[in-house]
Amino acid sequence: MSNSQGELIKTEIDNKVKSKTRNSIKKSILNHLTQTLAKDKFSATKLDMYTSVALTVREYLSERWSKTQRAYHDKQAKRIYYLSLEFLMGKSLINSLVNLGLYDEFDDVVKEFGTTLQEIDATEFDAGLGNGGLGRLAACFLDSMATMGLPGYGYGIRYEYGIFFQKIVNGYQIETPDPWLRYGNPWEIPRPELLYPVKFYGYIAESTDAEGKHHCEWKDASEVMAMAHDISIPGYKNNTVNNLRLWAAKSTREFDLSYFNHGNYEQAVSDKVITENLSKVLYPNDNMRQGKELRLKQEYFFVSATLQDIIRRYKKYYAKDFSLFPDKTAIQLNDTHPAVAIAELMRLLIDGEKLTWDESWAITTKTFAYTNHTVLPEALEKWSVELFAKILPRHMQIIYEINSRFLNEVAKKFPKNSDILGRMSIIEEGEDKKVQMAHLAIVGSHSVNGVSALHSDIIKDSLFKDFYLMWPSKFNNKTNGITPRRWLVACNPALSNLITEAIGDKWVKDLYKLKELTPFANDNSFLEKWEKVKLENKQRLSEYILKANGIKIDPESLFDCQIKRLHEYKRQLLNILHAISLYNILKENPKAIQSKRTIIFGGKAAPGYHMAKLIIKLATSAANVINNDKDIDGMLKIVFLANYGVSLAEKIIPASNLSEQISTAGTEASGTGNMKFALNGALTIGTLDGANIEILEEVGEENIFIFGLNSAEVDQLRNKGYNPADYYNSIDSLKKTIDMISSGFFSPDEKTLFEPIANSLLYHDRYLLFADYESYIKTQRQVEKEFSDKKIWTKKSIFNVAGSGKFSSDRTIAEYNKNIWRLKSVPIKMGRK
Ligand code: MIF
Numbered sequence: 104m105s106n107s108q109g110e111l112i113k114t115e116i117d118n119k120v121k122s123k124t125r126n127s128i129k130k131s132i133l134n135h136l137t138q139t140l141a142k143d144k145f146s147a148t149k150l151d152m153y154t155s156v157a158l159t160v161r162e163y164l165s166e167r168w169s170k171t172q173r174a175y176h177d178k179q180a181k182r183i184y185y186l187s188l189e190f191l192m193g194k195s196l197i198n199s200l201v202n203l204g205l206y207d208e209f210d211d212v213v214k215e216f217g218t219t220l221q222e223i224d225a226t227e228f229d230a231g232l233g234n235g236g237l238g239r240l241a242a243c244f245l246d247s248m249a250t251m252g253l254p255g256y257g258y259g260i261r262y263e264y265g266i267f268f269q270k271i272v273n274g275y276q277i278e279t280p281d282p283w284l285r286y287g288n289p290w291e292i293p294r295p296e297l298l299y300p301v302k303f304y305g306y307i308a309e310s311t312d313a314e315g316k317h318h319c320e321w322k323d324a325s326e327v328m329a330m331a332h333d334i335s336i337p338g339y340k341n342n343t344v345n346n347l348r349l350w351a352a353k354s355t356r357e358f359d360l361s362y363f364n365h366g367n368y369e370q371a372v373s374d375k376v377i378t379e380n381l382s383k384v385l386y387p388n389d390n391m392r393q394g395k396e397l398r399l400k401q402e403y404f405f406v407s408a409t410l411q412d413i414i415r416r417y418k419k420y421y422a423k424d425f426s427l428f429p430d431k432t433a434i435q436l437n438d439t440h441p442a443v444a445i446a447e448l449m450r451l452l453i454d455g456e457k458l459t460w461d462e463s464w465a466i467t468t469k470t471f472a473y474t475n476h477t478v479l480p481e482a483l484e485k486w487s488v489e490l491f492a493k494i495l496p497r498h499m500q501i502i503y504e505i506n507s508r509f510l511n512e513v514a515k516k517f518p519k520n521s522d523i524l525g526r527m528s529i530i531e532e533g534e535d536k537k538v539q540m541a542h543l544a545i546v547g548s549h550s551v552n553g554v555s556a557l558h559s560d561i562i563k564d565s566l567f568k569d570f571y572l573m574w575p576s577k578f579n580n581k582t583n584g585i586t587p588r589r590w591l592v593a594c595n596p597a598l599s600n601l602i603t604e605a606i607g608d609k610w611v612k613d614l615y616k617l618k619e620l621t622p623f624a625n626d627n628s629f630l631e632k633w634e635k636v637k638l639e640n641k642q643r644l645s646e647y648i649l650k651a652n653g654i655k656i657d658p659e660s661l662f663d664c665q666i667k668r669l670h671e672y673k674r675q676l677l678n679i680l681h682a683i684s685l686y687n688i689l690k691e692n693p694k695a696i697q698s699k700r701t702i703i704f705g706g707k708a709a710p711g712y713h714m715a716k717l718i719i720k721l722a723t724s725a726a727n728v729i730n731n732d733k734d735i736d737g738m739l740k741i742v743f744l745a746n747y748g749v750s751l752a753e754k755i756i757p758a759s760n761l762s763e764q765i766s767t768a769g770t771e772a773s774g775t776g777n778m779k780f781a782l783n784g785a786l787t788i789g790t791l792d793g794a795n796i797e798i799l800e801e802v803g804e805e806n807i808f809i810f811g812l813n814s815a816e817v818d819q820l821r822n823k824g825y826n827p828a829d830y831y832n833s834i835d836s837l838k839k840t841i842d843m844i845s846s847g848f849f850s851p852d853e854k855t856l857f858e859p860i861a862n863s864l865l866y867h868d869r870y871l872l873f874a875d876y877e878s879y880i881k882t883q884r885q886v887e888k889e890f891s892d893k894k895i896w897t898k899k900s901i902f903n904v905a906g907s908g909k910f911s912s913d914r915t916i917a918e919y920n921k922n923i924w925r926l927k928s929v930p931i932k933m934g935r936k
Contacts, residue, residue: 189238193749705747
């Protein structure tokens with residue numbers, strides 16, 4: 104048989120399989136419409152269509168899920184448990200189809216029903232169970248673990264309300280609840296039989312038995328049940344389907360019965376509601392601790408249920424022999440939010456399994472690894488000892504014991520240094536003593552990592568310097584990454600197809616392959632296709648903006664995007680200062696710049712963060728004035744898009760030309776939005792902060808716009824004594840801009856509205872906006888100049904994509920696995936049952 108005959112036969116078989124698949128997809132969707140939902144094609148709504156399609160996808164997932172779990176079981180594989188209070192999953196339908204390799208088949212079938220996948224997708228709610236980068240990173244990691252065939256499990260909370268919906272009313276942010284479960288969630292499987300009790304409050308009764316052994320019993324505690332809900336995590340075209348287990352709070356059965364016995368039905372019902380409030384809502388703060396009792400209870404609730412579940416799974420194989428526990432179990436702590444797990448595992452091993460302290464401690468420290476995500480002091484978790492001891496009395500005892508043994512070690516290692524004990528203690532002394540969760544996490548883990556090269560250096564050189572000197576080999580870097588499946592294949596199909604036409608499709612699983620795009624930057628017809636894809640994405644976003652904000656923008660203009668949580672350190676304000684100063688330039692001469700510009704903002708502010716909310720109001724107010732000023736001839740438009748989240752990011756990023764990554768050097772641990780933009784062909788304007796530095800290394804300095812002070816210069820300036828007023832007094836355009844803000848130019852009805860912003864800059868400027876202002880403005884003029892030469896810009900866009908290989912979360916996860924978890928990947932074969 105000749106080669107081409109072979110090919111023909113293969114194609115024919117492929118087509119038969121595909122048509123069989125299409126038939127069974129169609130049958131199943133119909134079945135769900137008519138049987139599960141009791142509808143027909145006349146009465147079916149969009150939501151019914153979505154639900155039926157999702158339930159059909161779920162059948163494919165479930166089959167693979169069972170196979171995967173069975174394979175892990177049969178191999179007694181080592182597992183990695185990723186504990187996170189946040190998983191920012193976004194929507195599941197399109198992503199599942201892409202990963203299952205069934206997108207085209209479903210697309211065809213759905214059209215036969217008179218709709219499209221895009222239309223159905225619009226019905227899905229985002230699973231917004233996170234705030235920002237930290238939660239989205241967890242979601243990308245799950246995708247990579249599954250794609251790499253690693254036995255990875257996510258564990259978190261099934262919040263009934265995720266991150267709030269943001270509306271912009273009269274220029275202000277208004278928060279409304281996110282009822283993402285209102286129409287049910289076809290992606291989750293509730294497991295009412297999987298229930299664990301979790302205790303709070305009460306006291307510890309200590310006793311010594313006849314053999315002289317010491318025992319602790321947690322008495323009079325109130326109990327909440329944790330009920331599991333499972334969500335499938337499909338790998339990319341490899342049949343692996345991993346599990347994300349989210350816990351919901353339920354009141355106990357005894358509780359339910361007690362109202363019969365005591366007759367106080369109303370009280371019992373209201374107590375039940377209070378108990379179940381535990382998993383009601385996600386705290387909407389990013390990079391900011393709040394110190395609320397309910398939050399500490401959430402942290403312990405999910406940690407305790409998770410560890411009970413992990414131990415149950417381990418004991419199925421090894422019964423009471425815990426010696427293999429660290430060989431079979433790796434636990435990664437996503438920030439300190441789940442750090443109480445260290446004390447909880449000690450408690451379960453000592454009080455529950457009757458192991459000795461030393462045995463338990465050896466197991467604990469070999470099992471846990473901790474990722475730090477921030478150096479901002481206001482984000483580092485500290486719990487008052489009083490509150491901690493009230494809620495978790497046994498854990499407080501255990502932490503004191505861990506601390507006392509640890510400080511003995513410190514004293515031995517640094518005998519002549521008495522200050523160091525105070526600095527390193529897990530307990531911060533003072534009037535209101537605090538448990539410093541990062542210290543607990545470091546002491547109880549065998550690995551501590553930062554999330555970019557710079558951030559990991561800062562951890563070693565300053566934030567955790569003493570700990571680094573004590574245990575240098577514990578500390579390591581794992582530069583963040585993003586999944587190319589969601590952040591290119593699914594969100595930018597046109598660019599994804601163009602890349603595949605040029606270099607084949609291996610890049611989806613091996614992102615370094617994108618380097619092969621480099622020579623195509625010299626191919627004019629390729630450049631044209633690249634430009635066309637970007638322009639069409641921009642047209643689509645322009646239509647969205649017109650619908651959402653009523654603002655008409657020019658798709659040919661430079662799309663300049665800053666989309667991320669609102670935080671002073673991220674310096675959205677610096678971007679606004681630039682917009683205003685550009686407006687002033689254009690007011691004098693609309694022809695003064697070389698490229699028309701559209702500045703796009705998106706981002707939520709924590710509901711209690713007043714300055715961040717005022718910055719949103721300033722952005723929308725400046726937009727109002729500037730967008731409606733005929734003098735500037737439409738050369739500048741500003742758009743603030745409401746309710747930024749995963750789904751909106753998927754619309755904006757493929758359409759952007761310029762990615763704003765302008766945090767004060769040394770403040771943004773990594774950033775991951777920066778990577779998503781580069782992967783979709785936007786050029787970065789940024790500081791030497793977080794992963795920007797590594798993007799610069801990968802794409803080359805000609806293909807990125809770097810400005811401002813580096814982190815060493817920031818430190819120097821701060822140490823020397825920084826005076827923002829000096830800059831205000833010496834830079835005319837800055838002075839004019841600040842004066843316009845403070846004098847009410849953008850708030851004519853409320854002249855003093857933005858005074859607090861101007862004053863905080865003039866008198867404090869904690870994030871050194873004034874120091875970086877000139878350099879930023881100058882660099883923006885350079886951006887316009889380069890954007891005006893389409894061909895050069897497009898080449899640079901290609902070089903950015905070609906240089907994005909390092910930023911796949913597959914690479915990140917491979918590093919975690921090689922250095923920290925050490926799991927074997929488990930291939931999943933489908934075949935016969
Ligand atoms: C960091 O601020 C961000 O720089 C990092 C943080 O990229 C991300 C993931 O590592 O984690 N509370 C936080 S920490 N929110 C984030 O986005």
